[in-house]
Amino acid sequence: MAVIGIDIGGTKIRMAISDTPTNFLCQSEARISDLGIPISVDVLSNFIREKIKKENIPFSKIQAIGVSVAAVVNRQQGFVKIGENVGWENVPLAKQLEEEFGIPIIVDTDVFCGAAAESTLGNGIDLDNFLYIAIGTGIGHAFVLNREIFRGLHDAASAFGHLKVCIGGAKCYCGQRGCVCQYSSGEGISRLSNEFFKKKVSMKEIVHAYLCGEEWAKQVIKEASDKLALAISQAYTLFDIECVILGGGALSDIYPNLDYLAELLEQMVYPKVRPIILRKGKYGGNSQLVGATLFALDAIS
Ligand SMILES: [Zn+2]
Incomplete structure (x- = not known):
């Protein structure tokens, strides 16, 4: 069993595949400007698929994805209201990624993910x-x-x-x-x-x-x-x-x-x-990634 945590920040996007909130089995990152702004959900999905493939992890092992994004988010709906850095406005991100991957997707504001990581584990x-x-x-x-x-x-x-x-x-x-x-x-x-x-x-x-x-x-x-x-x-x-x-x-x-x-x-x-x-x-620059991973694990527990 594993989940994916993704942190979409001001300049970089980072992704970790984990089996506990802090045990990152592998990590990768890319510059947001290299993915194009606004980031299309197709580009984001391809980024996720490529990284999973590169690590030789069968997708069937991935049970949920938590996404931390520097944006205002309706967490219940996984709906990004506005995220200036990524050029998103009114994007139903969780719904679109769920259609793509068929597993639970949790989306939340980056600092809420970071605070959850520090409050729960840090x-x-x-x-x-x-x-x-x-x-x-x-x-x-x-x-x-x-x-x-x-x-x-x-x-x-x-x-x-x-x-x-x-x-x-x-x-x-x-x-x-x-x-x-x-x-x-x-x-x-x-x-x-x-x-x-x-x-x-x-x-x-x-x-x-x-x-x-x-x-x-x-x-x-x-x-x-x-x-x-x-x-x-x-x-x-x-x-x-x-x-x-x-x-x-x-x-x-x-x-x-x-x-x-x-x-x-x-x-x-x-x-x-x-x-x-x-x-x-405790988690420095990783807190948001830890929080996103934590939310993904919560979704399947
Ligand atoms: Zn201002």
Whole structure:
């Protein structure tokens, strides 16, 4: 028995075949831009079939597929309402993949998958109420309240990256200005480097320069941290939660240690809701893949 977990993120699509949520028998990935945007369901299906074939796993052994996608999703219907990165709008993804593969398909928002992984198996296992924040190409969040993921009225309670940290700040792809993702995500620090230092550099190049002690990179990372702390502090004060768990593929690159963020939060969070506890997620950049796999296994148990 095995299931497939798929994580469709900001820049990459990753897939794992597993027999438990964390025992990936094999993994593969592709760049989303190589698959074409919007990704057609046919292209996605072919990607899945090719990877299964390559691993010599008979399809009859695959019992369910869990899909994590950076999008607003109606989970019950497996319906993607809007996913800007993949160019999807109103796509009945679960239905289309079910028709293709004939097995249960579960589709959910990437950060909800990540939060479920941390809550069920990871560093949130001992917590009833926490905020999960994933930092990657963009920034997303999920509140776990009374051990349940809080989805919100429109299934869209995941848009931490669009909290405002600056009035009249940088223009965001959401159409507004001053969103924290424009300062504190992987793309955000590239944008900052370009705006303030006229450097067209990738996140990896900035992190390398930071580790080499270059002043401009230190300033970029400081600005990213300041803005991220400002956004986290509002959430902490509003919800009086037990902990913030930070994860996502870019976390360890941009924020290798959380001490500076914790120091800022001590100054910003309403005193009555302290102490402030920040943890790194157990699964880092894999949390969404683990969550998608977990949902697939749940569907057949
Ligand atoms: Zn925005």
